[in-house]
Amino acid sequence: MGLLHKLIKLDKALMLLHRALRPIKDFEEIEIRKTLGRILAEDIISSIDIPPFDRAAMDGYAVRAEDTYGAELENPKILRVIGVSEIGDPFRGKVSAGEAVYVHTGSRIPEGANAVIPIEYVEAIGDKILVRKTVAPGENISKRGEDVEKGTRILEKGQIISPADIAMMKAIGIRKVRVVRKPKIAVMACGSELVDNIEELSPGKILEYSREIVIGYANKLGAETIDLGIVPDDESEILNRIQQVREKVDLLVTVGGTSVGKHDLIPHIIRKYGELFFHGVSVEPGKPICAGKMDELPILGFPGLPVATFVATFTILIRALERLTGVRGRYAHRTVRAILRRKIWSKPGVRTYVRVRLTRENDRVYAEPIMISGSGILSSVVMSDGIVVVPEELEGVEEGREVEVIVIRDDIPF
């Protein structure tokens, strides 16, 4: 094409963006049960030991390990049962030589005992037990602090909170925790030809739907979205709209108005009133992506053709949200390895995103490229299960090759 300003590689674009976006410093303090999927804004350090005391790891008898030494199937040791340590009612006495206390899994190990003989290795006769197996000191006991030792950092700032993390926080007595404030993303579609309802269509008008992809992904990844609707190709109207949200959001994403043509105002406006970081990324589809800032508001300008919007969202927005939230790792999609059913074509120097449908035959997974091309064909995304990324240095991928497919559906048809 040659008309876009110099195309930059995706990695470069992400680096520039990374530098320009500042991680959100605000936090909310909320009840742990409401933190699922949120991002920790503090390290979590345990102020207690778990378990708080030595406890039985199995049903059986708490004993002094040395009393079992020499016990064999045919030659049992005999111990005297002096009590029971109930879970809700621990035995308060002491276990001395030749004695045993019945324990349930989880109940407190009485003083003097240092091991538990599982119930199946013991024969009870009145208040005596025949022990047919030796146990080592510590065997079948959960030691105090074995799960969590006081002072241990159990969760790290920047982690996405999982169900098990919530349980762990409850276990150490935490009720509320600081999480990163949700990123606020404003989304605006640009184009005088666009309408928002199918009933408003008239000759030459086009229904806008690409911004739903941006809004959907932002919501899915835990952002709050503000939908600014459709703005005509008019500099002052666009500036107005930007002004309205400037101090309310962490990021503005525009959809449309970035490819080369008369109405492509977004990169023009950013350059005129702010700083344009780049315009044009060597990805296909999605090339006319731009980014910049105006008055400290970061702006991503995404192309309006829906497949291009999708690729821009997938490659840029997700990474921007990671940066804003300071998430420890990455928001990663599931991947599967699959055998390519047909040759993929791509231009060297351009990172190409090919939509594929996954099928399974005789335990092998195949990726069938959806051949309909064109950035306007949203059905090519909807019909697909995943994406194969062809890196810049390759010129297509041959049929029959194994490829990594990034799965874009939460269910998969096999």
Next chain:
Amino acid sequence: MGLLHKLIKLDKALMLLHRALRPIKDFEEIEIRKTLGRILAEDIISSIDIPPFDRAAMDGYAVRAEDTYGAELENPKILRVIGVSEIGDPFRGKVSAGEAVYVHTGSRIPEGANAVIPIEYVEAIGDKILVRKTVAPGENISKRGEDVEKGTRILEKGQIISPADIAMMKAIGIRKVRVVRKPKIAVMACGSELVDNIEELSPGKILEYSREIVIGYANKLGAETIDLGIVPDDESEILNRIQQVREKVDLLVTVGGTSVGKHDLIPHIIRKYGELFFHGVSVEPGKPICAGKMDELPILGFPGLPVATFVATFTILIRALERLTGVRGRYAHRTVRAILRRKIWSKPGVRTYVRVRLTRENDRVYAEPIMISGSGILSSVVMSDGIVVVPEELEGVEEGREVEVIVIRDDIPF
């Protein structure tokens, strides 16, 4: 151990459960933008063509392809520009032999034209253009119905709705859509020794936190949860609680009270008042899982030690939710292939779930088994990034082998 009733294999357990659970038939009709992550309760069939007319796929000139035949770089064809087809204001005339109309990407192709010459292959001189390249009929045109043909099923009942699906539904003029009613899951912890707040702890009392894992996963997968709190080991109190929710939920999950011991009432109660499908599944940890129903209410009885609760949730609850919601595929976790850093031990005949931490060195991913064993050690889950499943027929996995790791975190540390 031999004390649990005959252990059944996980696959068998899932089959029994599958038969007992009935997919939810109720639906809600909601605005498309609120459907993200919900499950479609109907097929979506387009009642329109997209695009609704032939439109330009590039900026350039709409022409009759045959007028360009023979054009070469050094020997251009000359055409006369008779107008512009703006996106919001299409050209209403007809393109005849020797004529061309300027078109923007997305604008309507005027009658008579059947191809678009991209702007970069054209030199404009006054109202004439020099065409230096031939185009074939249909080239650079998005044909009417090329994206979606009227009558096509674009989404399928049972699909989880993605951001692109929402955009697609908007594109075909759909405002509201039927989605499966959210599954309602009641969760109850059982045990007289349990307390719900760290302040209530006294000798022999244990803080309950395992049910947070069940509640968290159910919420994460789109269920509504009702927390029934803690119930003591008392048959009539448990029956009471079940009675309260019997007609309000699709599934009851109990946590605790399923392993063999005096207080293990859940399987006992299910057998006594309903039908027990199984008690004891050959998975490690997590063995004392039971399932059954009472008065048509399906009940899953999960063990209370947190790692066992986690494995039960991971293996059984997720599958139960798929069945209830009628989701087309599966709720699948991300997986990565990694090299095992240390030997894993497992008992033959038992499917074993080993927690691992993932690391990356020189572009290779390694899985480090977290060696702390015991179903009580929740930190082994919290510290891990994923799970390696050792199937029943294996006896451990050797160090250095490549394994598939099911990733249980939404972020990963590399």
